[in-house]
Amino acid sequence: MSEERKKILEMLAAGKITVEESEKLLAAISAPEKETSTTEPAARPPFKYLRVVVEPGPGSETQERVNIRVPYKLIRAGLKWASFIPKDAQDKVCETLQEKGINFDFNRIKPEDIEELVSQLNDLTVEVEGKEKVRIFCET
Amino acid sequence: MLPMMLKMRIVGESGKRFRLFFPVILVWIVLFALLLAILPLVLLAAILTCPWGPGFRLLLIYPLLFAVLFNLSGLHIDVQNARQVVYLKFT
Numbered sequence: 001m002s003e004e005r006k007k008i009l010e011m012l013a014a015g016k017i018t019v020e021e022s023e024k025l026l027a028a029i030s031a032p033e034k035e036t037s038t039t040e041p042a043a044r045p046p047f048k049y050l051r052v053v054v055e056p057g058p059g060s061e062t063q064e065r066v067n068i069r070v071p072y073k074l075i076r077a078g079l080k081w082a083s084f085i086p087k088d089a090q091d092k093v094c095e096t097l098q099e100k101g102i103n104f105d106f107n108r109i110k111p112e113d114i115e116e117l118v119s120q121l122n123d124l125t126v127e128v129e130g131k132e133k134v135r136i137f138c139e140t
Numbered sequence: 141m142l143p144m145m146l147k148m149r150i151v152g153e154s155g156k157r158f159r160l161f162f163p164v165i166l167v168w169i170v171l172f173a174l175l176l177a178i179l180p181l182v183l184l185a186a187i188l189t190c191p192w193g194p195g196f197r198l199l200l201i202y203p204l205l206f207a208v209l210f211n212l213s214g215l216h217i218d219v220q221n222a223r224q225v226v227y228l229k230f231t
Contacts, residue, residue: 081208
């Protein structure tokens with residue numbers, strides 16, 4: 001119980017305030033608590049690194065290990081180079097994807113979309129366990 | 141921040157080892173000088189290709205390249221199997 005709540009109840013018990021007054025006071029001190037509880041949790045800071053870790057699984061014959069750490073800002077900077085992909089190449093990629101049954105148009109992707117996509121990688125965690133254990137995750 | 145050092149280690153299948161601890165800042169100095177030297181040519185190319193080609197988008201190469209270089213710091217690649225190792229780290 002908070003100190004304020006205790007004081008109000010003590011005052012009520014001592015007869016210094018009425019039941020209605022104590023009710024009002026209790027409502028007043030609980031209001032900010034409700035407000036803070038309804039606010040959205042603070043946005044998580046963007047991750048610092050994208051990690052790709054591949055380790056040999058229990059039944060693996062090869063002893064291949066991969067440990068890659070790519071800075072988030074490098075990914076963002078690298079993606080901006082996409083604007084230099086010639087239009088013809090983009091069209092060819094789209095055609096090939098459509099042949100494979102993937103209806104995806106690169107021309108519709110705007111730089112803002114890429115920014116948002118990368119910023120949402122925060123929640124990305126991929127874990128694949130087979131002959132090799134593959135983990136892709138973000139590190140802050 | 142611009143990476144200052146490059147740590148590299150390569151072990152080949154034949155057992156040959158290559159280890160390098162290189163002050164990569166030296167490369168950046170040369171690269172920046174080179175970029176500055178070719179700037180008039182890039183400008184000319186941008187003006188000439190303006191009607192049909194990439195045009196002034198060519199000038200974006202500079203900020204984009206700097207963005208990549210300045211964010212290389214922290215890049216860490218470590219790939220190995222029983223016989224081969226490739227290790228690369230920018231610090």
